[in-house]
Amino acid sequence: MTPEPYETTTSEPYETTTPEPTWTRTSEPHARAAVRRPASIKDVAAAAGVSATTVSHVLSGNRPVNEHTAARVRSVVNRLGYVPASLARSLQAGSTSVIGLLIPDISNTFFAELAKGAEDAAHDLGYGLILCNTEFDADREDRYLGMIRSRFIDGMVYASGSPPSRRRLEALMGKFPIALADEEVDGLQGALIATADHEAGGRLVGEHLRALGHRRTLMLTGPRALKSSNARANGFVRAFRGEVVERVGDFKETSGYGLVAKLLQEGGLPEDCTAVFAANDLMAFGALLALREAGLSVPEDVSVVGFDDIRAASLAHPPLTTVHQPAYDVGRTATAQLLQYVTRGEVPPASRHTLPVELKVRGSTAPTAR
Amino acid sequence: MTPEPYETTTSEPYETTTPEPTWTRTSEPHARAAVRRPASIKDVAAAAGVSATTVSHVLSGNRPVNEHTAARVRSVVNRLGYVPASLARSLQAGSTSVIGLLIPDISNTFFAELAKGAEDAAHDLGYGLILCNTEFDADREDRYLGMIRSRFIDGMVYASGSPPSRRRLEALMGKFPIALADEEVDGLQGALIATADHEAGGRLVGEHLRALGHRRTLMLTGPRALKSSNARANGFVRAFRGEVVERVGDFKETSGYGLVAKLLQEGGLPEDCTAVFAANDLMAFGALLALREAGLSVPEDVSVVGFDDIRAASLAHPPLTTVHQPAYDVGRTATAQLLQYVTRGEVPPASRHTLPVELKVRGSTAPTAR
DNA sequence: CTAGATATCCAAAACGTTTTGCACAACCAT
DNA sequence: ATGGTTGTGCAAAACGTTTTGGATATCTAG
Secondary structure: HHHOOOOOOEEEOEEEEEOOOOOOOOOOOOOOOOOOOOHHHHHHHHOOOOHHHHHHHHHOOOOOHHHHHHHHHHHHHHHHHOOOOOEEEEEEEEHOOEEEEEOOOOOOOOHHEEEEEEHHHHHOOOOEEEEEEOOOOHHHHHHHHHHHHHHOOOOOEEHHHHHHHOOHHHHHHHOOOOEEOOOOOOOOOOOEEEOOHHHHHHHHHHHHHHOOOOOEEEEEEEOOHHHHHHHHHHHHHHOOEEEEEEEEOOOOOHHHHHHHHHHOOOOOOOOOOOOEOOOOOOHHHHHHHHOOOOOOOOOOEEEEOEEEOOHHHOOOOOOOOEOOHHHOOOOOOOHHHHHHHHHHOOOOOOEEEEEEEEOOOOOOOOOOOO | OOOOOOOOEEOOEEEEEEOOOOOOOOOOOOOOOOOOOOOOHHHHHHHHHHOOOHHHHHHHOOOOOHHHHHHHHHHHHHHHOOOOOOOOOOHHHHHHHHEEEEEEOOHHHHHHHHHHHHHHHHOOOOEEEEEEOOOOHHHHHHHHHHHHOOOOOOOOOOOOOOOOOOOHHHHHHHHOEEEEOOOOOOOOOOEEOOOOOOOOHHHHHHHHHHOOOOOOEEEEEEEOOHHHHHHHHHHHHHHHHOOOOOOOOOOOOOHHHHHHHHHHHHHHHHHHOEEEEEEEHHHHOOOHHHHOOOOOOOOOOEEEEEEOOOOOHHHHHOOOOOEEEHHHHHHHHHHHHHHHHHOOOOOOOOOEEOOOOOEEOOOOOOOOOO
């Protein structure tokens, strides 16, 4: 599916060249043998005629140093281009000022936005962020979780996009700082959590469709095991107060297309549904495509609603009515929570944040015909 | 611009709760005072009645160890849940197995794809990837470059999206492993570089428009200082062999909109251009919008071509004809290059890769009317 | 029986910081 | 004079690994 019924032209194959190297390990003009080791604090100390302790104090300001000596040290630092090895510093300090962000797919705009929020929050506090892209692969996830066990990162923002294995997560959360983003885990008390208000999102859609006169809706849900997906469905069903036919998808465009196409082949949407609510935008796009291929027009014949408000939603044709998730804020909040705990050693006063969502009414929904 | 002429409904304001914490620093049931320090190699050694050296050898396999002792050590390792501190290991090894990826905006799908490629390449070799999102902010970029000077990362994939300051980069590249992605730097010899074939992309567009009968095109370029942008323009001009009116934009949707809207207000596209070629998709979207607002239809009145093939391109209305950039491959290749140098200490045989692009002909281009 | 090889393990050094306790001098107030 | 403070700087320990050069015991071949 997602047919590309157009031509495609490819440029010439690979070009590839090898000019003379700028840097190599051995090309020191006149000192070929000795690989120049970066200056250490001892080198600085020796050159300045003081102890390493003093250099450290000058640089950190941790203890007062005679201004005259300090100036001398600073000049040597500049001359040698000394930069403290953060690795050694971290080892001594017992923390690295780096955290991880575990997500399934950075090329999904939702997670990209989330990552941006996380990166901003981390950067604000001088923390680095390691991108742990799992591709929904459990082994890969495990390898990344290993980073926290080996204490290379001070904490982890966990947004796996799949139902997190409760047991594994609990074992880790007991020992290491972990914040959950976008997906809750049932019964995990006191965890640091930031999610969008999925239930409210579903509710808004339910109210919207009801107000437009719809009474029968086909709902394409995400995987059953995902709390967020269930929350969307529950909120919707409660607010819609009409007939809801559910089909379980997997959040991918293909599944939205497949589910709808299958129903249409079997003789139209069940029970004459006049609307389709997909639990995310990708599935909504798939549904849109299937409907169009069957000759149905949106929103005249069928209204379609998505969830997420990814960038393509407003550009699609027709522009997709959808629920805007505060992906950036989810990432930012979860990360800020985590860092508050990591840096200050305290559980933040409010450790569970449910961020507000917005219904974006665009062109893919309309009042029912009758 | 990017008007949202629709209503918007927001869910209830913030919900926020504080349940009982699962993990705190002080809640060890019966050992409140002692914060449990993670087991070190010495603890394992002591518990197993061997030296730390032996433990290290058992775990690394670096030297043979009596199978009986080894078994005993391994059992202690499991019992104590010992995981080597990678920080100490890195300090000793002199490298961290982490690299940085410097990009301007992770929420831009092009860079998200690039990041995905970079992450994959890094993960393949057991490397971690630190996300350095600069938001086009020079200070922020500098802070991230500091990570490489402090040797916290072993190298950097540099895709700043803005004309890199040649001087600063040269200073760094002389001393640290850096690979350039997506954007070349003039006259930097022997650098590790992976870019898309921007020139070929421009050429393909030029040939395409020419074949459709167009003879006058409005070209919206990116910033003049960007080699990639110039290459696109050059390739286009050479292949198109017609009149090309250039306007300089900044790769943002607003600039595409603004430039076109202004021209239309002033009395139509200059010289009766029948096509618009924007140097990236976002500007093309802006142009699309401006044209639509002016009552012109695409592609009947004007053909529009973009560059990048971001996800929204195929979903837009009409689907955008554009040049597909191998963002994933650019990220992956640049990273692989970098790691080849970092891990093996050798400059790769081909250090400059120009990756092929594809013209995706979709619905936004058509033959000229006459 | 002995010289060399092999198997097994350990002690110490090294990686590059920060932190802590102390030494020494100079100064002040009694 | 005396005791206390302040200013200044250093030595040593600690962070947790890996690596290297032996040491000791056991085995093998002549």
